[in-house]
Amino acid sequence: MAESATRRRRGLGTVANVSLVGLVLLIALIVMGPYLYTVSPTLVAGRERLKPPSMAHPLGTDQFGREVLARVIAGGQQSLRVATLTMALTVAAGSLLGLVAGSVRALDEILMRISDAFLALPAVILAIALMAVREPSEANVVLALVVVYTPRVARLVRGKALLIREMPYVEAANALGARRSRVIGWHILPNATPELIVQATFIFGYAILDEATLSFLGVGPPPPAPSWGNMLSEARYLVRDAFWISFFPGLLIGIAVLSANILGDGIRDRYDPRRGE
């Protein structure tokens, strides 16, 4: 088996392990958050407007007296939902299109040219344009991000499929008379899995960042439901008086995306010993 070669390095390395723990902790805190800190994220308290962080208000309050901590948790839940769904759907759609392009020569050229065109447009710009024609809802944000990322994943899977197709074990399977669907499902897809996991990790990070960008620009899921992006969008006019309202959501976006990126790098280094210098 190829196992012994790919598993030469055990574990992910310290930095990647730390970021994995960090990401898991962040997700756990956001998921458990509403049970640990039960203040409503949309509760308006006029007397408690723009209070800086203190014991009573752990991360301070915003211009309506709403608790920043409660809003950061609720916003985080939305970010996690969007990122997880986007990741799952993109990997599914990207693998499917990539495998089709990598095994059906007639479709390969067409699919790759179309993906060239998608890659000529920065992800955020295309997602913004898609949001222009759809209702600004969470589902449509996921849809826009999936459309934008899928060509990138498809390209990668297609490249891998073309490599694996020439491997002796695929040749052997073909010689044994295996059906094409069996070769794809049993030989090509499992061997492309490490790359897919790496990509999935990166997409999770990008999705958090791009969802926040869309919300920040006002074309994401509409308020009053908090998201990290729309919190920043409202708070940027208050930088002078209440910097903490913008500081915390941005910090969490940064931590989430940084952990996802480092984790992705760590997994890639482990499966591709040449890159881990």
Place this chain on the structure above:
Amino acid sequence: MTGFLASRALSLAFVLWLVTMIAFVVIRLAPGDPSAIMLGSDATPKAVAEFRAKYGLDRPIAVQYIAWLGRVVRGDLGTSIYLGRPVTTAILERLPVSLTLTLAAFVIAVMLGVTLGLVAAYWHDTWVDRAVSVVAALGLSMPSFWLGICLIYLFAVRWALLPSGGFVEPWVDPPASLRHLLLPAFALGYLQSGLIARMTRTSMLEALRGDFVRTARSKGVAELRVVVKHAFRNALIPVLTVTGIALAVLFGGAVVIETVFTLPGVGRLLVNAVVRRDYAVVQGTLLLVALWYVLVNIAVDILYTVSDPRVRLRAS
């Protein structure tokens, strides 16, 4: 060499043509007929029919696309319903702001990225190298708009050193323009400097191991000259590639930064158009961004052939 450039230009033109299809199709995904959007929901059936006839909406979709493409090629991107003016004019008016921001950010990204990459490669596996990789990783993960807000807080609010937004044309008042550009250009450029630093480091590590570097050193060539003239010249091609990508991506990133620093550029035009459902403007901006991408790529191809004789030879 001209053959290589011609074939690249041809395939990029093809990409641009495909993008026109995407831009055309995206707008057609909008719920309802363009006539309903343009005229409003209370338009009379007669007005709708006249509108449809005037803009050819009663013809087959392929015919509509070809007619639209014909206008686009001649530089006519339609009329903005909100601004009541040609989209091309609206875009051209704001283009200098976005281009100035993009180029300023590009200068910062390249200077910072290449310097960090060179330093990290030269002192690789030391604390310098690790510090650079942290700086690079932060750049790749931080939301640019958050970095912008933090910079505004520190430099404009706390220390009152620089303005928090606005745009001054560089050809009107260069010093004031520079002061206004510094924060947005850094917020935008820092992100891409991480990618450039990583690529510079990897590529330089390889070049520094080359025999020609040992030869140069043994001949007694000054160390700085070895690094810059001998090693970096040979490490240049992959760096050029990411630099080109950076320049293409920065133009898109400008959209967000223009919102943070209230710069009247194309990005603000796009965001406002999305909120107002001003589809012609959205379509025009998509085409502009793709055109920018294609032009940058052609420029990078030309630089390849200039900077590396091997590309020149292989192509001819």
